[in-house]
Structures are given as structure tokens and as C-alpha cells.
Amino acid sequence: MPAKRQGSTPTTPKARRERRRVIRLEPVPAGRMKVVFVLLCAGLLGLVGRMAWLQIVQASELEARARVVQTQRTKPLGSRRPIVDRNGRLVALDEERYRLWAHPRYFNFPGDEPTLIRDRQEVAARLSPVLALSSGELNKRMGDRASGIKLAEGVDPETATTVRSFGISGIDLEPYPYRVYxxxxxxxxxxxxxxxxxxxxxxxxxxxxxxxxxxxQSRSLRRGADGTPLPDNLAPGVFFGxxxxxQLTLDARLQELAAKALSAQVKTWKAKKGVAIVMDVTNGELMALASTPTYDANRYWDFNPERFREWSVQDLYEPGSTFKPINLALALQEGVIQPNETVYDSGALKIGGWPIRNHDRKGNGVVDFATVLQVSSNVGMVQAMRKMRPSNYWDWLSRLGLDAKPDTDLPGAVAGQLKTKEQFTTQPIEPATAAFGQGFSLTPLKLVQLHALIANGGRLVSPHITRGLRAGHALAPSGERMGQPLLRPEVTRTVLNWMESVVEKGSGKGVRTPGYRIGGKTGTAQKAVNGVYIPGALICSFVATLPIEDPRYVVLVVVDEPQGEHAYGSTVALPVAKSIIDGLLVIEKIPPSGPVKSAQTDTPPP
Incomplete structure (x- = not known):
């Protein structure tokens, strides 16, 4: 019998039975399988039912909700179109500006824990250098409010970009259009x-x-999950602005020249106001319309609202001697005077018991009509116009539109004032005073229109300052020659020659320019308010037409109530017109009428 090995563990029958023990699988009861199968089927049916409900019943609602999330809708800012001068120089435009809003309860810097709320002083210190406001001022504006605080308005795009780059949560920039001049x-x-x-x-x-x-228009733009614009569902031209x-007819260069010359003269003579107008007589375009005092449209709140009116089209005045060429044209048109005719100027006369005198109270004897304009004879004008029947005279003044609102695009234009036909025909003093430009009133704009009538051969053109709406940077050509014909061309040519003699020999000598033919007429009229003449108050004016051989431009300067001695049209208004004409010749590249000669140095009479 073999010996037992030391260290071995005896194996007993019980241990061997435990090692050989196997768990036998038992069949699942049929009842339990049925329960599980029913639960699985019920869940599957529920899932299918839910999917059917979402895709059939709630499909449209869910699609609409998805579109709201996926679609960005832009709202119109209410911007305005730019305004440009005749050469395309910007006069008014909309710029994008921003309002800066603060919500202190959300203040958080990039990299901060989401739950961290920054102190107001920290945000103020970050914004202060960019907004050019002290930290204390920003803190004061924020106060203790938790949200919806307007920190700044009128923030320019560059500053807004800098503020946006800080990435400060709780700081919002609201864009809006801002009008700039x-x-x-x-x-x-x-x-x-x-x-x-x-x-x-x-x-x-x-x-x-x-x-x-x-x-x-509002635009809807679909975006993907990452914010990328999706090209689908966009109508053609949706991004076309x-x-x-x-476009104006005004020329910024000529406007600036006229404004500077006028302001300097008004200041020198301590006048109340003044206006300078340059018109293209062929089509009625105004190339300059400068008035003083004026205001800065960018800071209108710093000025008296009275300055917001353009008095050259809204205020009436008696034109005085600058209306004499118009009257002579009417007399020539009616045939009651002839180009080579003369009248006797005694220096004074009485009409209906009222005395009428020349400005210098001197007589000039027998004079032709060119001399009548040169010396600005009131008596000579009365002698000429009394040859026309008062009813015909009144009809012509009305036909010229003195008592009607002018056809113009200038805002606020008003009609002139003319006595009734009954008064004009039954009171002899009325046509007599009208002969030298008093007793009725009009606006400077109307006087320019009437002198354009003389300059362009007898057509009454409509003065205007706009050419219309133009696309992009395209500029419109000059308007066509048009206007209602009222006078014969030979009549207007005669009057222009008489006006040229005023510049060559009379009170308009100061406007002479070597090589150029210029016609003109000075005016120094008493100022009336509500039909009553104000003692010592004058309105000084000068009107010029050039070049006489082919008239193209009329220049009018009117100065209201200049102070001091020797205040006349030739001393107050004419120097401004001279500056404007010199600039006009250069800007419009007007060639000389003939060989250039040295300018004479004689001093014109008042």
C-alpha cells in the first residue's frame, strides 16, 4: 500500500460532491413570458403612437417652433436716404450709432466662473477709457439698479467694436441710425x-x-445650428438695399464762398440778416442759397428756433430799385415806351398830392432809360410807367405772379403782396410807387425768378434746389430749358443792355470784371412792416446778370437793416455779389466775353 504524501489534503466524498454540483436551468413559466411580451408590445405601441402623434398631429406646431429658433428676422432701422449736392458731395446721411445698456446682475468677464458676478466698479473701470467717461460718472449712472441702465448714447461704430471685444456679459449695444450733416x-x-x-x-x-x-423690409434668414446662414428659402434680391x-442743384463750393462773403459783410454793417442767391436762368436751378444768421444742424438745440426759417423764401420785402428793370421790360412789352425814347427827370413831382423825389433829391433833365437805371431815377421811372394804363400795369404784375405762391420745391415759400386791382387803379399813388419798386412786396426768391425772366429771353422758369432721387453715386444732368414765355426776346435784350450800362457807367461799377460783360442794378429801399415804413431802416440789395452776351446766371444779394452812414446797395450788397461772381467765373469755367483789359479804379456812386 503506497505511503501518503506529506502536506496533501485528504479528499472526502462530500467535498467531491460539492465540486461537481451544477445549477440546473429551469424553464420560465409561460405566464411570466406572456407578461413580459405584453409589456414590450405595449411599450413599442406607445413609442409608435407617440411618433405618429408628433409627426402627424403636432408636426406643423413643432416645425413653427423650430423655425423660430433657426430663423433670424431683421427689423428695419428706419434709416433715411442721403442728400448730396450737384457734384455728389454729401450734405446729409445716416450713420450707425449705438446705445450702451448695462445689466449689473449679469456682469461677468470672459474666463470667469459662470456664477461669478463682477462688481460695478470693475466694469466701470474697464469701460471708462473707451467711453471717455470717468469711472465715477459710470458708477453714478448705474446707481443701484439691477438691469436696464442706459450708460451712453451716440456711441460711434469704432467705440462699439472695442466695447464688444471686451466680451463683458451684461453689456449690450443697441444699434440705431443717426442723422449727420x-x-x-x-x-x-x-x-x-x-x-x-x-x-x-x-x-x-x-x-x-x-x-x-x-x-x-423685414428679412428672414435661416441659420444652421452653428449660426451659419443657410441659402435656402431666400428670394432673389433679398439683400439688395x-x-x-x-440730389440738390446747389454747389457746396459756391455755397461756402457766398456764405463767407455774406457773413463778413453782415457783421461789418451790423445788419439783422442777409441772403445771397445764384440761379441758372436757363432751367431755374439754384446753385447757391446762403443766408445769415444760420445754425449748425448737428447741434440745432444750441440755436434760437427763429433761425430755422429760410427767410429768403418766407419773408416779404419791398425790392426798391432792383425792380426797375422789370418795370421797364413791361413798358417795352406793352409798347408804351421805345428803346431810344427819353423822359424828363425834374428831381421831384407830386402824384395824387403825394411828393415823389429821387434818392439824392436832384434832377437829371432829359435822360434815356439806360441813364434812368444808371442814376436810379425814381422820377424817371414814374414818367415811364405812367404811360401804361394802371389796369394793364396791375394785370402784368399779377401775371408775373407777385400775388401768388411761386412754383418751387423750396419749403415754406409764400406769395407776395399786391394791392387789389381796385386800389391800384383808383389811387394814382399806387402805380407811381410801384414804378420804383415800393408799395408791394415779394420774397428775394421771387425777385431772382423775375430777373431770370429778363436774362433768359422772357421765360418764367421755376426756381428749385433738387434734381430728384438718384441711384448710387450717379448724378443727374442739368435740367432742360423750359418755362412759360411772357416777354419778347428783343425786349429782354434791350433791358439787359441798359443793365450793362449800370455796371459800366452807373452805381454798379464795383462789380466790373475785366474781360466780362455783366449787367446789374443796385437797390436801397425803405423797410416797411405791416405797411408802415420804419424810420431809418433800409434794405440794401444788388442783382447781377452774366454774361450779357449769353446770359446764364443771376446773382442776388439782399442785406436787411445795415447800420451806419453810406449804407447803400452799392456799398453793402454789391461787394458780396462781386466775391460770388469772381468765384462763379472760376467754378463754372466761364470764358471771357472779350480781351481782358486792366480794371479801372474809379469809385462807384452809392
Missing amino acids: PQGSLFANVVGFLNQERQPQAGLEQSRDDDLQRHE DDLRL
Whole structure:
């Protein structure tokens, strides 16, 4: 019998039985299998039912909710179209500005824990250098409110980009359009301005408000999960913008020259106000319309609201001697005087018991009509116009539109004032005073229109300052020759020759320019308010037409109530017209009428 090995463990029958024990699988009861099968089927049916409910019953609602999340809808900002001068220089435009809003309860810097709320002082210190506001001022504006605090308005795009780059949570930038006038006060008298609520308050901004409103529409743009725009469902031209702009007939260069010369002269003579107008007589386009005092449209709140009116089209005055060429043209048209005819100027006469005198109270004897204009004879004008029947005279003044609102696009234009036909025909003093430009009133704009009538051969053109809406940077050509014919061309040619003699021999000598033929007429009229003449108050004016051989431009300067001795049209208004004409010749490249000779230095009479 073999020996037992040391260290071995004896194996017992019980141990061997435990090692060999196997768990036998028992069949699942049929009842339990049925329960499990029923539960699985019920779950599957429920899932199918839910899918059917979502895809059939709630499909449209869920699609709409998804579109809201996926679609970005842009809202119109209410921007306006730009305004440009005749050469395309910007006069008014909309710039994008921003309002800066703060929500302190969400203040958080990039990299901070989401739950960390930064102190207001920390945010103020970060924004202060960019906004050019002290930290203390920003803290004061934030106060203790938790949200919805407006920190700044009028933030420019560059500053907004810097603020946005900080990535500060709780700081929002709200874009909005802001009207800017790059030329400052240069065109304020005709363009006007928008107030803080973007409501037009004056000028073209108000009269052409509908034309200046951009045609903007809301746009819906679908985006993917990462924000990338999706090209589907976009109509052709959806991103095409309204690039129309309103073009003026005014020339910024000539406007600036006229404004500077006028302002200097008004200041020198301590006058109340003044206006300078340059018109193209062929089509009625105004190339300059400068008035003073004016205002800066970018800071309109700093100025008296009285300055927002353009008085050259809204205020009436008696034109005085500058109307004498118009009267002579009417007499020639009616045939009651002839070009080579003369009248006797005694220096004074009485009409209906009222004395009428020349400005210097001197007589000039027998004079032709060129001399009547040269010496600005009131008596000579009365002698000429009394040859026309008062009823015919009144009819002509009415036909010229003195008592009607002018056909113009200038906002606020008013009609002149003319005595009734009964008064004019039954009171002899009325046609007599009208002969030398008093007893009725009109606007400077109307006087320019009437002198354009003389310059262009007898056509009454409509003065205007806009050419219309143009696309992009395209500029419109000059308007066509048009206008209602009222006078015979030979009549207007005769009057122009008489006006040229005023510049060559009379009170308009100061406007002479070597090589150029210029016609003109000075005016120094008493100022009337509500039909009553104000003692010592004068309105000085000068009107010029050039070049005489082929008239193209009329220049009018009117200065209201200049102070001091020797205030006449030749001393107050003429120097301004001379500066404007010198600039006009250069800007429009007008060739000389003949060989250039040295300018004479004799001093013109007042």
C-alpha cells in the first residue's frame, strides 16, 4: 500500500460532491413570458403612437417652433436716404450709432466662473477709457439698479467694436441710425434737421420726408445650428438695399464762398440778416442759397428756433430799385415806351398830392432809360410807367405772379403782396410807387425768378434746389430749358443792355470784371412792416446778370437793416455779389466775353 504524501489534503466524498454540483436551468413559466411580451408590445405601441402623434398631429406646431429658433428676422432701422449736392458731395446721411445698456446682475468677464458676478466698479473701470467717461460718472449712472441702465448714447461704430471685444456679459449695444450733416451750417437753411426722435423739423428734411424715407423690409434668414446662414428659402434680391439719394442743384463750393462773403459783410454793417442767391436762368436751378444768421444742424438745440426759417423764401420785402428793370421790360412789352425814347427827370413831382423825389433829391433833365437805371431815377421811372394804363400795369404784375405762391420745391415759400386791382387803379399813388419798386412786396426768391425772366429771353422758369432721387453715386444732368414765355426776346435784350450800362457807367461799377460783360442794378429801399415804413431802416440789395452776351446766371444779394452812414446797395450788397461772381467765373469755367483789359479804379456812386 503506497505511503501518503506529506502536506496533501485528504479528499472526502462530500467535498467531491460539492465540486461537481451544477445549477440546473429551469424553464420560465409561460405566464411570466406572456407578461413580459405584453409589456414590450405595449411599450413599442406607445413609442409608435407617440411618433405618429408628433409627426402627424403636432408636426406643423413643432416645425413653427423650430423655425423660430433657426430663423433670424431683421427689423428695419428706419434709416433715411442721403442728400448730396450737384457734384455728389454729401450734405446729409445716416450713420450707425449705438446705445450702451448695462445689466449689473449679469456682469461677468470672459474666463470667469459662470456664477461669478463682477462688481460695478470693475466694469466701470474697464469701460471708462473707451467711453471717455470717468469711472465715477459710470458708477453714478448705474446707481443701484439691477438691469436696464442706459450708460451712453451716440456711441460711434469704432467705440462699439472695442466695447464688444471686451466680451463683458451684461453689456449690450443697441444699434440705431443717426442723422449727420457733414457740411455743418452750410446747407442748414435749406436742408433742415431731424430732432432726437428723428422727426423732421425744417427744410427739405420736412418737405421731402416721404422721399427721404428708405423703403426697408423685414428679412428672414435661416441659420444652421452653428449660426451659419443657410441659402435656402431666400428670394432673389433679398439683400439688395435702397441706395437712392436726393440730389440738390446747389454747389457746396459756391455755397461756402457766398456764405463767407455774406457773413463778413453782415457783421461789418451790423445788419439783422442777409441772403445771397445764384440761379441758372436757363432751367431755374439754384446753385447757391446762403443766408445769415444760420445754425449748425448737428447741434440745432444750441440755436434760437427763429433761425430755422429760410427767410429768403418766407419773408416779404419791398425790392426798391432792383425792380426797375422789370418795370421797364413791361413798358417795352406793352409798347408804351421805345428803346431810344427819353423822359424828363425834374428831381421831384407830386402824384395824387403825394411828393415823389429821387434818392439824392436832384434832377437829371432829359435822360434815356439806360441813364434812368444808371442814376436810379425814381422820377424817371414814374414818367415811364405812367404811360401804361394802371389796369394793364396791375394785370402784368399779377401775371408775373407777385400775388401768388411761386412754383418751387423750396419749403415754406409764400406769395407776395399786391394791392387789389381796385386800389391800384383808383389811387394814382399806387402805380407811381410801384414804378420804383415800393408799395408791394415779394420774397428775394421771387425777385431772382423775375430777373431770370429778363436774362433768359422772357421765360418764367421755376426756381428749385433738387434734381430728384438718384441711384448710387450717379448724378443727374442739368435740367432742360423750359418755362412759360411772357416777354419778347428783343425786349429782354434791350433791358439787359441798359443793365450793362449800370455796371459800366452807373452805381454798379464795383462789380466790373475785366474781360466780362455783366449787367446789374443796385437797390436801397425803405423797410416797411405791416405797411408802415420804419424810420431809418433800409434794405440794401444788388442783382447781377452774366454774361450779357449769353446770359446764364443771376446773382442776388439782399442785406436787411445795415447800420451806419453810406449804407447803400452799392456799398453793402454789391461787394458780396462781386466775391460770388469772381468765384462763379472760376467754378463754372466761364470764358471771357472779350480781351481782358486792366480794371479801372474809379469809385462807384452809392
